[in-house]
Amino acid sequence: MRKFAVLFFCIMFLIGTDTFLISPLLPTLQKEFGVSTDIAGWMIGAYTLGSAIFALIAGPLSDGWNRKTVMIGGLLGFAVSTMLCGFADSFWTMCVFRFLAGISAAFTAPQVWASIPAVMPPARIGKTMGLAFSGLAASQALGVPIGSWLAVARWSVPFWTIGGIALVMAFTVMYLLPDIKPAAQPGGKGxxxxxxxxxxxxxxxxxGFLAYLLLHLGSGTSFAFIGKWIADQFAYPVSQIGTVMMFLGLGTFVGSLISAAITQKIGRIPAWMSGMLLLSGLYIGGPHLPGITSVTAAYFIIFAILGVLFPIAMEALTSLNASIRGTISSLANSTMNMANTLGAWIAGILYVQLGGYASIGIFSAICLILSLVMFLAGGVFAKKPVEVKTPAAR
Structure with missing residues (x-):
């Protein structure tokens, strides 16, 4: 069973690395394709847009298919589209290839979460879920910096490398994972x-979902242009930006590891409130810090807090009703990617038109305060599940 846990960790690590890869490469790609700063963020947004749109249908559709087959198809599409990114010769072709990679990721990632309960014994499901989530966090700590260092040779190398590894992963799934046939659907397909x-x-x-959108809109807008800001503010090349990103990703990884302990110690609502308020202050103050050391330390704390908060938010959403957790997870994934798409677009406008990265920090803080209000006022943390009728009950 350990081989399945390692396999799922590696798949999520790979998808996470590709998701965040563009951010540290943004200054390089902007120069390569000769695009203005206000639209450069769409090279990030194209991926998350494809994932956001197709996540809404990928999860429900794949419930009626063999999950192993869907995962292999998603990884093959992911491999091809990501490798094609390395051959992009213009801004628009890069956006198209990133959009296709996002679609492939939308079909691949949900199969990981849905396959874990099918292949793991009940006692190890929770631990394996946590390990798969840590793959996403580890991708920021290690995958993105490694991609940045590979880009020193040529910006295309990280895309070719990730695509090649995805191809290997597809054949690994074909060899290791058993067939996971669809269960009988209550009430028919619907x-x-x-x-x-x-x-x-x-x-x-x-x-809950509006609050979740605002949470990712704030964090996604800030992350989209942090590489660009570091390059402009501190004259850092892509390799050094990757090193900074490593510390930020490490913050997310550490936060995800201690999230459960913090929640158990002080409670979900106190942890949520204190974390969101502290984040808001750091987002406003971070762009005004004088040196790269203090900036790295501040954003390490920011990403650590986000690592604590994201599992709390997901637990609250999936607790809305246990009978439709798959649908909730698909909608949450789409919400996250849509927020990151909007964030990449908004970040470019704010950076150029409204005072650079400081305006992005203010925008992020406003989003988090609104998210905090929505989570609390909407009763999202209430323990009583919402009354949701499945298609079978209609």
Missing amino acids: SILRRYLPLITSGRARS
């Missing part, structure tokens, strides 16, 4: 819309 309607009609669910 429509995708019918699976999401109960969440749309629940006020508490709407508050």
Whole structure:
């Protein structure tokens, strides 16, 4: 069973590395393709847009297919589209290839979460879920910096490397993972819309997902242009930006490891409130710090706090109703990627038009305060599940 846990960790590590790869490469790619700063962020947004749109249908659709087959197909598409990014000769071709990579990731990642309960014994499901999530956190700490260092030779190398590894992972899944046939669907197949309607009609669910959108909008806007800001503010080349990113990713990894302990110690709501308020202050003050050492330390703390808060938010959302956790997870994934898409677009406008990175920090803080209000006022942390009728009950 350990081989499955390692396999899922590696898949999420690979997807996470590709998701965040563009940020430290943004100054290099901007020069390579000759695009203005206000639209450069779309090289990030194209990936998250593809993932956001197709995550809404990938999860429900794949519930009726062999998950092993879907995972292999997603990894093959991911490998090809990511390698094509290394051959992009213009801004728009890069955006197209990134969009396709995002679509492939939308079909791959949900299969990891859905496959864990199918192949792992009940006693090890929670631990394996945590290990898969740590793969995403570790990708920021190690994958993105490694990609930045590879880009020193040529900016295309990280894309070719990730694509090649994804190809190997596809064949590894083919060899290691058993067939995971779809379970009988209560009430028949139904429509995708019918699976999401109960969440749309629940006020508490709407508050939760809007708050989750604002949380990722604030953090995603800040992250999108941090590499560009470090390059402009401190004249750092891409390799040194990658080193800074390593510390930020390490912060997320550390935060994710201690999240459960902090929540158990002080409670979900106190942890959430104190974390969001501290984040807001750091986002406002961070862009005004004088040196790269203090900036790295401040953003390490920011990413550590985010590592603590994201699992709390996901637990609150998936606790809305245990019977539709798969649908909730798909919608949460789409919400996250849509927020990151908007964040990349907004960051470019703010950076150019409204005073550089300081305006991004203020925007991020406002998003987090609104998210905090929505989570608390909407009763998202209430223990009583929302009343959600599945298609079978209709």
